[in-house]
Amino acid sequence: MLKYEEVIEYIKNNINTGELSHSKRLPSIRSIQKLFQFSTGTVLKAYEKLEQDHIIYSVPKSGYYVVDNFHTQNSSKYPIIDFSAVNLNAEAFPYQNFQHCLNKSIDLYKEKLFTYSDPRGLNSLINVLSKHIQNYQIFTNPNNIIITSSSQQALNILSIMPFPNGKSNILVEQPTYYGMIKSLELNNIATLGINRDLNGINLDELEKLFKYGNIKFFYSIPRFHNPTGTSYSRLEKQEIVKLAHKYDVYIVEDDIAADLDINKKNDPMFSYDTSSKVIYLKSYSKILMPGLRVAALILPNLLIDKFLLYKKWTDMNSPILSQGALEIYIKNGMFDDHMKQLVSLYNSRMRCLKDTLLKYKHPRIQYNIPESGYFACIYVNGSLNYDKIFDSLNRKNIKMFNTSECFLKEYKCHNYFRITISEVNETQIIKNIPIVLDVIQKYLD
Structure with a gap:
């Protein structure tokens, strides 16, 4: 044990x-x-x-x-309603297809399983990805793609390694992905924040921070932001890229939900970059399964050697078996078929969530419900007893993520409630979202 x-x-x-x-x-x-x-x-x-x-x-x-009704919560009478989970629901994943790819991967790459391989990743997977990501308006030389053991590993290495601009501070949106906050805290990285609310970001403030903040890179989630679910407009993305070029600041674009976007004209910031300032990051774990631990990172030429040095002495190489299985899964067309089904599923759930939320109006409660992606958001304009809200929801077997964890300490805020739709069906949304709103209103000052 x-x-x-x-x-x-x-x-x-x-x-x-x-x-x-x-x-x-x-x-x-x-x-x-x-x-x-x-x-x-x-x-x-x-x-x-x-x-x-x-x-x-x-x-x-x-x-x-202890969760109330622990002994009975797994029965149909007391199910846990999980509005916190980001990972793909097990019921939505085609195990048989992926198991076939894993078995095929063992056959193809069994010799490499017993040796260290290239820290860049499996070359055949990189070539497949370089063609596949063109569907997202990402055009790059395969030599600029590096496979990492999850996006978290990529973010951790980028945070601690030196950059050619010689700057030391990292700028993050507030709020932002919790894992990035924890990585920066644990590595004692000097970090600045910029507010990003349901209306977007203040570009004038961003320019001042780029100009005077000694910013090494700006970590951003332009599409289906975690935790607000918002997306930058095309003009905002173009302006951010221009500012990065003007003030010699790199951008780390975390495009976690690119595959879920039903708007095929919603291009990433990377596609507007003409000065090699955008670092593009795409995870495959969240849309397939967390245990896959595969992400693709596209780096400018100036950063590749330094990144590979840090990566080599972090894990030598990312797991070959997962890389080989993903390569086969994409080449056989299984990935695209899976994503069509997943986009339809999430789009339907988001529509249901939107219809349910808009029935309940309150002068101090705002919503952001995108057409697809993982995240929607409730914003409350007022003082809240945050702890009691979560305590009350847990007693009702409703689980939500504590969105205050998505803030740097000096930016702590208790007004956002992230809602994810990965683990809940439409019936559960219709029944339980009104309960969430009632509890929030009860503890709204």
Whole structure:
């Protein structure tokens, strides 16, 4: 049994014996660490796994608690309604097709499984991707594509490595992807923020930050932003790229939801870049499965050697088996077929969410519901008792992501509620979104 599994077993036993119940707070991370003499990371991993399995939930600034109706929540009577999950619902993934690709990958690349390979990634996959991403108006030399073990690895390396512009600060939208915030915090990277609300970004403020902020790169999610679900207009993207060229600032464009966009004329910032300032990042894990851990990064020539040096001594090379399976999945046309079905599914759920939300009007509550993508957003203009809202929703078996985690400490905000539609069907949306709104209104000052 692994160390973190010992902690999980201990918590479960305490729940089953009645020592821990919904009304009692779980032991703190520190107390469990002392009890087992394990590292903080091991205990955190155990608590995160328990949270993922909907056995416990966290309350900001309070701790962890047992989910109400834990013993019955997996029955049809008490299902968990998960508006927090970003990963693809297991029911929506064609396992048989991908299993075929995995088996074929083993046959094709079995020799490479026993040796170290090119840190750039599997060359045959890179060639397939260089053609496939042209569907997104991404045209690049295959030599500029690097395969990473997830987008998180790419972001981590980009954050810590030096850039040719000699600058040191990183600029992020506020709010932004939680994983980027944590990576910057853990690496002690000097970080600045710029507000991005439901109306977009202030370009005048962005220019001042580019000019005076010593910005190494600007991390941005232009399309279906996490967590607001908003997208930049074509003019905004063009202007941001112009400013990057003018002030020698790189842009890291995280295009997580490119495959889900039904607007084929919605081009990425990369397509407007004529001065090699845009670094393009595309993950395949979120639209297929998290365990795939494959992302594609397109780098300007000046950054390639330095990035590969850092990557080589991070993981030597990304897993060959996953890369080979993805290559076959795309070449056989399975990926495109899968995406057509997924886009239709998510588009339908977003329409349902929009219809449901617009029935409930409140002078201090705004919504952003895009046509597709993962994320929609509720914004509340007023003071909120955030902790009580999440506590109340958890008691009703409704799970939502704590969007305040998407902010740098100095920008902390408790007015956004991210809604994802990956794990909920239309019936669940229609029934439970009114409950979410009622709870928010109850604790709106």
